[in-house]
Amino acid sequence: MANVTNITVSGLGGQGVLKVTDILAEVLFRAGYDVKKSEVHGMSQRGGSVSSEVRFGDDVASPMVPEGESDFLVVLDPTQIEVNLHKLKQGGTLITTDDVPMDKLKSPKALNIMMLGALSEKFPAIGEELWIEVVKAFLPQKLHEMNIEMFRLGRQK
Amino acid sequence: MNQRLLASGNEAMAMAALDCGVLLGTGYPGTPSSEILENFSALGGRAEWAPNEKCALEVGIGVAFANGRALVTMKHVGVNVAADPLFTIAYSGTPGGLVLVSADDPGMASSQNEQDNRRYAIASGALMFEPADSQECYDFLIRAFEISEEYRRPVLFRVTTRVCHSKCILERRGKSRPREIRFDKDPKSNVMIPAYARIAHRKLRASLHELEALNEKGEFTKEIRKSDELGVITSGISFQHVRDAAPEASILKIGMTYPLPLETIRRFAGSVKRCVVVEEGDPVLEDAIKAAGIPVEGKAEMFRFGELNVNRVRKLLANDLTPEAQPPAGRPPQLCVGCPHRKSYEVLRDLNCIVSGDIGCYTLGVLPPFEAVDTCVCMGASITVGLGLRKALPEAEARRVVSVIGDSTFLHTGINGIVEMVYNRPATGHVVLILDNSTTAMTGLQEHPGTGRLLDHTPCPHPVSIEETLRGIGVDNVDVVDAVLDQEGFRELLKKRLASNDTSVIICRRPCILAAVKIKSYEENK
Ligand SMILES: Cc1ncc(C[n+]2csc(CCOP(=O)(O)OP(=O)(O)O)c2C)c(N)n1
Numbered sequence: 272m273a274n275v276t277n278i279t280v281s282g283l284g285g286q287g288v289l290k291v292t293d294i295l296a297e298v299l300f301r302a303g304y305d306v307k308k309s310e311v312h313g314m315s316q317r318g319g320s321v322s323s324e325v326r327f328g329d330d331v332a333s334p335m336v337p338e339g340e341s342d343f344l345v346v347l348d349p350t351q352i353e354v355n356l357h358k359l360k361q362g363g364t365l366i367t368t369d370d371v372p373m374d375k376l377k378s379p380k381a382l383n384i385m386m387l388g389a390l391s392e393k394f395p396a397i398g399e400e401l402w403i404e405v406v407k408a409f410l411p412q413k414l415h416e417m418n419i420e421m422f423r424l425g426r427q428k
Numbered sequence: 429m430n431q432r433l434l435a436s437g438n439e440a441m442a443m444a445a446l447d448c449g450v451l452l453g454t455g456y457p458g459t460p461s462s463e464i465l466e467n468f469s470a471l472g473g474r475a476e477w478a479p480n481e482k483c484a485l486e487v488g489i490g491v492a493f494a495n496g497r498a499l500v501t502m503k504h505v506g507v508n509v510a511a512d513p514l515f516t517i518a519y520s521g522t523p524g525g526l527v528l529v530s531a532d533d534p535g536m537a538s539s540q541n542e543q544d545n546r547r548y549a550i551a552s553g554a555l556m557f558e559p560a561d562s563q564e565c566y567d568f569l570i571r572a573f574e575i576s577e578e579y580r581r582p583v584l585f586r587v588t589t590r591v592c593h594s595k596c597i598l599e600r601r602g603k604s605r606p607r608e609i610r611f612d613k614d615p616k617s618n619v620m621i622p623a624y625a626r627i628a629h630r631k632l633r634a635s636l637h638e639l640e641a642l643n644e645k646g647e648f649t650k651e652i653r654k655s656d657e658l659g660v661i662t663s664g665i666s667f668q669h670v671r672d673a674a675p676e677a678s679i680l681k682i683g684m685t686y687p688l689p690l691e692t693i694r695r696f697a698g699s700v701k702r703c704v705v706v707e708e709g710d711p712v713l714e715d716a717i718k719a720a721g722i723p724v725e726g727k728a729e730m731f732r733f734g735e736l737n738v739n740r741v742r743k744l745l746a747n748d749l750t751p752e753a754q755p756p757a758g759r760p761p762q763l764c765v766g767c768p769h770r771k772s773y774e775v776l777r778d779l780n781c782i783v784s785g786d787i788g789c790y791t792l793g794v795l796p797p798f799e800a801v802d803t804c805v806c807m808g809a810s811i812t813v814g815l816g817l818r819k820a821l822p823e824a825e826a827r828r829v830v831s832v833i834g835d836s837t838f839l840h841t842g843i844n845g846i847v848e849m850v851y852n853r854p855a856t857g858h859v860v861l862i863l864d865n866s867t868t869a870m871t872g873l874q875e876h877p878g879t880g881r882l883l884d885h886t887p888c889p890h891p892v893s894i895e896e897t898l899r900g901i902g903v904d905n906v907d908v909v910d911a912v913l914d915q916e917g918f919r920e921l922l923k924k925r926l927a928s929n930d931t932s933v934i935i936c937r938r939p940c941i942l943a944a945v946k947i948k949s950y951e952e953n954k
């Protein structure tokens with residue numbers, strides 16, 4: 272379906288891959304799109320590869336991004352780039368930790384939100400307020416300030 | 429008051445349960461089903477973790493005998509454990525709605541097999557729904573309860589990993605009125621002695637004919653009319669893949685897949701030149717449709733394995749049998765750094781034990797650097813398989829056999845194995861290690877009867893003591909150790925127990941590092 276945009280977020284267990292795709296899907300939903308999100312989770316153990324996918328557009332059918340058709344691939348851990356690159360379509364956009372100001376990252380736990388900032392900048396139709404509103408809705412109050420700062424840093428670069 | 433939101437299939441089932449007045453949700457954790465009851469509880473529903481799936485289904489049956497609605501959830505292999513009550517309650521049925529959610533895992537994202545539980549509906553005579561997304565999880569579950577009551581039939585609600593864990597937009601309706609709870613004596617319907625069961629079996633078959641007629645009316649069937657060249661018959665998540673893979677195809681998507689609306693299918697198949705059945709897993713629809721004499725094409729054997737997806741459906745429809753490229757393997761899950769199981773496995777490896785393993789995080793002890801698990805079949809099997817090994821092997825090797833089981837798994841189906849060990853003891857005795865990390869870690873840190881907390885993490889006034897249970901059954905030696913604090917003490921004790929002819933259980937107790945953080949927060953919130 273030509274009017275569907277595919278986003279894949281990959282990383283390692285414990286990095287907040289699932290959380291950040293939940294936030295992403297909710298932003299797109301609130302922005303008025305049809306949205307589907309898919310992932311395989313279930314293993315509790317930390318450190319294994321994790322991927323989660325979001326598709327949005329006018330009418331999304333399968334919740335899974337077809338192999339090699341991701342328009343955007345966001346990778347939270349450098350070791351996970353190679354194993355996920357086949358998911359990116361030709362001419363698609365790869366976003367890695369090189370695309371965010373890692374020296375300003377205050378906590379490794381907020382890397383997911385900083386990367387979300389970098390991704391958010393690719394969708395000019397969605398205003399910054401909506402992203403921040405949803406980030407707040409998904410995180411406990413005491414983490415708001417730091418995460419919003421990380422989001423803005425990721426978005427600005 | 430309709431509410432529009434983004435929800436996973438598991439969340440949608442929880443909301444449906446709440447909105448249609450489910451009196452009790454019960455089950456045993458298992459990916460991908462666990463979040464149904466967790467969400468139901470968080471929304472305010474009454475939910476419990478049973479020690480195993482058979483207990484859960486039976487408690488649900490009791491609720492439904494009292495005219496209440498019961499939702500029973502489990503992963504696909506859980507239905508094997510609950511199969512005994514399932515097959516007989518399918519005969520008698522219950523006055524209150526009884527829905528058994530079977531969450532299947534094609535592709536085995538986190539399971540030991542990829543059995544297709546649609547076979548259970550056919551084998552038992554329970555009617556079956558297969559929702560394709562969160563909206564259908566919600567709508568079908570509410571209807572499943574209504575139909576279960578109207579026809580006095582249990583429902584197998586068959587979902588899969590992608591339906592459970594994918595989110596999409598859900599429209600949620602308002603709440604229905606609660607049902608009257610009462611018990612009407614009716615032994616002819618409710619007591620399955622042979623004389624009554626013979627009648628009940630005939631009633632079941634007759635009611636399946638009525639249900640087939642209901643299904644023909646089309647409430648649960650979606651037909652998308654496009655080309656006359658290609659028609660696809662499908663169900664569940666495969667429907668979504670087909671829409672993407674073959675936008676030109678006409679589609680007949682079946683929501684109630686047992687008993688099937690065979691006349692609707694016959695008409696559809698006759699209306700297209702080529703008609704293909706696209707389904708994940710076993711050829712369940714295909715076999716039934718072909719058996720009814722309706723000419724359709726099935727899928728090639730290679731598509732029976734693993735999940736379907738858009739690309740695979742494209743290949744399937746094109747009859748493209750070229751081998752599929754394997755995507756590069758990611759990093760597999762491993763025991764967390766700091767996991768207490770690590771210390772126990774180091775000792776098992778050093779002592780060169782033959783380990784009869786079980787299912788949980790600790791199964792990962794099969795991987796380097798431990799490579800210390802030698803067999804693993806199903807939950808509870810560590811103890812009994814270990815006993816079999818002890819009975820078959822020559823003495824020197826029999827002495828090296830150790831059964832290793834987790835705390836949640838022990839309470840699930842391990843206790844029976846201890847009874848077997850005490851009753852039919854091997855000549856060399858036996859040694860069982862219970863790796864008690866105070867949680868059901870593998871499936872997402874759920875409580876169990878031994879943790880001292882209920883499903884919602886509030887205190888449980890009567891926790892089950894594992895050591896008292898073992899002593900009560902008559903195990904010769906029961907010891908509790910902490911292999912993290914005192915690995916040497918554990919090593920010496922294990923050596924001593926292996927050298928004796930006693931029946932021994934060593935409980936290695938130390939919380940999972942992820943659970944420890946949560947336990948602290950539950951204690952603070954008490
Ligand atoms: C019959 C059945 N029900 C549920 C499951 C899912 N499951 C796998 S392991 C496990 C329990 C793990 O808990 P525990 O034994 O305490 O070990 P831990 O993961 O905490 O190390 C469960 C519920 C299963 N595999 N089989």
Ligand code: SF4
Binds near residue numbers: 315316763764869870
């Ligand atoms: S989740 Fe807990 S039990 Fe499982 S590997 Fe990690 S620390 Fe060990």
